[in-house]
Amino acid sequence: MAKYTVVTMPGDGIGNQVLPEALRLLKAVGFDAEYIHAEIGWECWRREGNALPERTAELLAKHKLGLFGAITSKPKKEAEAELKSELKGKGYSYFSPIVTMRQRFHLDTCIRPCISFPGNPLNFIRKKPSGGFEEPLVNVVVFRQNTEGLYAGVEWTNPPEPVRAALATHAKFKPFAGTAGPDLAISVRIITRAAARKICRAAFEWAKAYGYKSVTICEKPNVLRETSGMMEEEAKAVAKDYPGIALWSTNIDAQTMWLTKNPEDYGVVVASNLFGDVISDAFAGLIGGLGFAASGNIGDDVAVFEPTHGSAPKYAELNPPIVNPIAMFLSAVMLLDHVGETAKAGRIRDAIAAVVKEGKVRTYDMMRIVGGAKAISQGAASTVEMTDAVLAKIEQQASAHAEPECVAAGNGGRLRGHS
Ligand code: NAI
Numbered sequence: 001m002a003k004y005t006v007v008t009m010p011g012d013g014i015g016n017q018v019l020p021e022a023l024r025l026l027k028a029v030g031f032d033a034e035y036i037h038a039e040i041g042w043e044c045w046r047r048e049g050n051a052l053p054e055r056t057a058e059l060l061a062k063h064k065l066g067l068f069g070a071i072t073s074k075p076k077k078e079a080e081a082e083l084k085s086e087l088k089g090k091g092y093s094y095f096s097p098i099v100t101m102r103q104r105f106h107l108d109t110c111i112r113p114c115i116s117f118p119g120n121p122l123n124f125i126r127k128k129p130s131g132g133f134e135e136p137l138v139n140v141v142v143f144r145q146n147t148e149g150l151y152a153g154v155e156w157t158n159p160p161e162p163v164r165a166a167l168a169t170h171a172k173f174k175p176f177a178g179t180a181g182p183d184l185a186i187s188v189r190i191i192t193r194a195a196a197r198k199i200c201r202a203a204f205e206w207a208k209a210y211g212y213k214s215v216t217i218c219e220k221p222n223v224l225r226e227t228s229g230m231m232e233e234e235a236k237a238v239a240k241d242y243p244g245i246a247l248w249s250t251n252i253d254a255q256t257m258w259l260t261k262n263p264e265d266y267g268v269v270v271a272s273n274l275f276g277d278v279i280s281d282a283f284a285g286l287i288g289g290l291g292f293a294a295s296g297n298i299g300d301d302v303a304v305f306e307p308t309h310g311s312a313p314k315y316a317e318l319n320p321p322i323v324n325p326i327a328m329f330l331s332a333v334m335l336l337d338h339v340g341e342t343a344k345a346g347r348i349r350d351a352i353a354a355v356v357k358e359g360k361v362r363t364y365d366m367m368r369i370v371g372g373a374k375a376i377s378q379g380a381a382s383t384v385e386m387t388d389a390v391l392a393k394i395e396q397q398a399s400a401h402a403e404p405e406c407v408a409a410g411n412g413g414r415l416r417g418h419s
């Protein structure tokens with residue numbers, strides 16, 4: 001029997017192209033796992049009226065470890081229009097399966113590392129005052145509270161009367177009180193102290209474990225006094241237990257400016273759900289964008305790892321596939337780290353770093369050319385060729401490590417940066 005069981009959920013579109021490639025790497029480093037395929041996403045919604053079928057949720061509950069590709073999701077009306085005709089008008093509502101999964105399994109800690117690979121042509125560069133350019137390497141890990149905030153799902157168009165009545169007790173609701181129900185949309189931002197404390201604690205623990213000098217709480221407490229105020233308050237309280245790590249507090253809007261002025265200044269960044277979503281994408285843009293952005297959704301019991309990107313439908317049908325599988329690879333690397341297989345994680349990370357640095361094999365995004373069927377004839381590597389290149393590096397490392405003087409396998413230095 002394998003040591004680990006991983007529930008694999010390729011989902012929709014390019015999720016089906018990149019996830020199998022990640023499994024090739026896990027196999028190459030000898031990860032002792034059995035993989036159980038589970039359905040999720042748009043087809044499940046259309047056929048069954050549920051994008052996260054109960055059988056998939058049960059597999060996750062049982063095996064506790066998931067690797068996820070991407071899903072397609074569409075706005076309410078379009079989603080209802082695509083539902084199988086027998087299910088239409090029967091009260092089915094579309095919910096994003098990934099958001100549902102986070103809430104159902106209480107995957108409250110989302111970790112999104114944004115760490116540059118030296119040699120990546122997509123890395124952030126900055127003009128020097130003297131002319132020329134510099135390329136400050138980014139080494140940021142974003143901690144996003146994953147289950148609350150504006151994504152808690154407490155929202156209405158045409159809110160029921162008791163909700164209106166409750167809102168009417170707040171002086172600031174006065175200007176909205178006369179708005180007709182169908183013209184009034186409300187999404188509630190909910191933050192609990194326990195969750196705020198937990199995500200801040202996770203951020204500081206990470207900083208301590210991996211030698212980051214600062215944790216930045218990225219909110220907007222000057223305006224969102226209650227919710228962002230509580231996040232900041234908890235960050236300050238938690239910071240007291242970590243005397244060697246500085247706590248910085250930034251506003252989300254200013255942070256999106258500063259991260260392109262001096263991204264190298266930041267270490268661990270912690271934020272509530274929406275702001276964490278925004279700031280992690282913004283930092284990801286500095287290290288290569290969607291082809292490089294990986295994430296982990298971690299709860300006390302279940303953990304699911306996924307690239308940040310979506311299903312990229314416009315590329316999903318291309319044969320050969322052209323999308324960059326590195327974000328998916330790095331998600332698998334995070335899974336390895338999570339279960340304590342840090343040497344295997346380090347081997348894959350080092351192999352990716354070597355391929356990027358060498359620069360011979362690049363997917364279309366890394367070449368800054370337009371994606372599409374023509375990308376391959378313009379010299380871009382296919383998704384499979386990128387995997388082959390990383391596999392070749394893993395094999396090279398294996399033979400190098402077989403030499404007695406080079407026995408230290410992998411860097412083991414989880415997420416510290418790429419060597
Ligand atoms: P997307 O992330 O699927 O694609 C946006 C664009 O980014 C693509 O057209 C492509 O140019 C580029 N891209 C994405 N992944 C790439 C990769 N691995 N390599 C190279 N280039 C890549 O976002 P979009 O187009 O906004 O959404 C498409 C669908 O995906 C929607 O239905 C959306 O709801 C869903 N989505 C799902 C997510 C998830 O599963 N976690 C996250 C984001 C979007």
Ligand code: MG
Nearest residue numbers: 277278281308
């Ligand atoms: Mg996002």
